[in-house]
Each structure stands twice: as C-alpha cells, then as structure tokens.
Amino acid sequence: MSSFAVFGITFGVIFLAELPDKTALASLVLGTRYRSSYVFAGVAAAMACQVALALVAGRLLALLPHRALEAVVGGLFVLGAVMLLLHKEDDEEEGEGRTPRSDSFWRVAGASFAVIAIAEFGDLTQIATANLAAKYGDWLAVGLGSWLALCAVSGLAILGGQKLMQRVPLHVIQRGAALIMLVLAGISIYSAIAG
Template sequence: MEALLASTFTVAIAEIGDKTQLLALLLAARFKNKTAIILGIFLSTLFNHFAAAWLGQWAINWVNPDVARYLVAASFFAIALWVLIPDKVDAEESRFYKMGPFVATFILFFIAEMGDKTQIATVVLSAKYDALAMVVAGTTIGMLLANVPVVIAGHFSAEKLPMKWIHRGCAILFALLGVATLIY
C-alpha cells in the first residue's frame, strides 16, 4: 500500500506544470471528445510506466542492495533538482492531430513521457519498493489525478497556478524521498 500511495502522490505532484499536463490542456482545447483524450492518457501512461517500472525492477536485481539504495537516493535527489526546471510543450505535435483524439493523445503522451521526470520517477519508485503493480497503478493514478481535471476543464490554464511554489514543493518531496531511502 505504501508503494501505491507514494507513487500516486509523487507523480500527481510532479505532474503539475509538467509538459504532459500542458499537452493535456492543448489536446482538450483541440478536441471535443474528452473521453477519448482521457482514455489515451490512461493507456499511454499505463504502457509507458509499466515499461519504466519493469526496468526499475530489472535494474535493481543487478546491483548490490547497499549500492542500489544509494543509487535510488541519488536518483531522487537528481529528480528534485530536475523538477525545478520548467517544461515547455514542443510545437511538433500538430501532425498527430489528424489521427483523432485517442490516437493523437496516446502517441503524444507516450512520446512526451519518454525520459520525462515522471517516467524516471517511476523507474526509481519501482526500484525502491519492489512492487511493480502497485507502482504502475500509483503512477498511473497520479498522472490521471493531475491531467483529467485539465482535460475536463479545457479552459483551465496552468499559468494560474503558483508554479514556482509547486515546483519547489515537488523538489522538496523528491528530496525527502531521497533522505527516506537513505534512512530506511
């Protein structure tokens, strides 16, 4: 249960102001079918984060447990710093719009998550908790918690949120996860 809650909370917070949340806003403004967008986000995240969590599980088996603990902690600290750098959405996504809301969302979210901080966090969380299903479920729920409200309220603007403070809070959360990993 700890893996599920930590993964959900971590990704939901990390996702605020992230490029995929901005992408959700653009897709909601572009397409009327919100259900297709939400389903695209869900399935894309599920596949992407399953692969990331599997990688975390696989990689942790090749490393000495003491070394792994330090690597996981260092990864959390690195993500804490990375979160302080705001994301921007690339303008290249328009070529996928002609594929419709579901396919466009699925492809764009999958691509946007490749190497993104929430994908890296999924790898690290999976390595820390050794609970693949709970981490994937948690990170997917976290992604949906952050993005579904943006899709539903397509007129909502991420610029209205205090992004500087949200990024700082998220950085603190990742740093605390790093400290907790070192202590426990």
C-alpha cells in the same frame, strides 16, 4: 511498508511531479480541440505503456545489491528534484505534434496516444516510477499509483487545468514535488550508508 502506503507515496510524488509537466499542457491543448473522452482514452493508454516501461526499468534496478540500489535511487531522486527546481515555465510545447484530421475516436485517441507517449518517454515521472518500483519492490502498488496519478493530472488538465494553475502557483507545485523527492533521496542515501 504496506502496499497502501507505497500506493499513497507513489501517487503523491508522481501527481506533484506531473502537474508542471509538458504532458499536462499537451493534454490541455488536445482537450480544448477535441472531445475530451477521446483524448483521455489515448492519454490513459499512453500512460499505461510508460508506467509498464518504468516498472521494467525498476525491476532491473532492483537486481543491484541493496546498498548500491539505495545509492542509485537516492542519486536519481536528487537528480529529479534538481530537474524540478530548474524547470522553466516557458519551455517549448514539444508535446503538441500533429493533430488528427477528423474527430473520429480512433484518430483523436491515436493522436493523443502518440503525442503523450513521445512527450512522456524518459520523463521525470517515468524515472521516478522506476525509482519507486526499485525501492519498494511492490510493482502493483507503484504501477497503479503512478498510472492513476498520471491519469488524474491529465484528466484535470483536459477538463480545466488552467483554473488549477491560476489558483496554485507553478513554483509552489514544483518546490513541493522537489521537497518530497529530496526527502526520499535522503532516506535512500542514509540507507545506503548505514547498510
């Protein structure tokens, strides 16, 4: 599979999975309180750290024998799809945390970084990024696709996420991402069985 195709798959899966996430909500809240460019700088840096951690995890998964790797990746995609389908819209806003004391760049960007880094750690999109990195072995395409998708969702949330959610029902977004993950799970599980 070409790097462009891997990038496209990764971007699509991560973008859809991140839309209904609490990280997007935290970005929206921070963006309404502080200068959006400062918030985005902190969010983008946090997402880069999270993607790097996911790529390392994916590299470790890739050390498994091929059939075992496909089975693990398939199982994790099924888990991700189930998490999306069972996601409740009224989850607590855990990502808000502390707000900066002033509007300086470093305080706003630093607070945004901390809030998003904590909210995103071990999140569905981080697990999906690790799975995609292990499955395709194209670390650059997966890393760039994942990071750009995460930044795109956060950017949309910061600049006007409420309007998107008014036009596209949350359950449609969640089901779309879950369907894509189930298809990827099916492909991985078939590959593990077929050898």
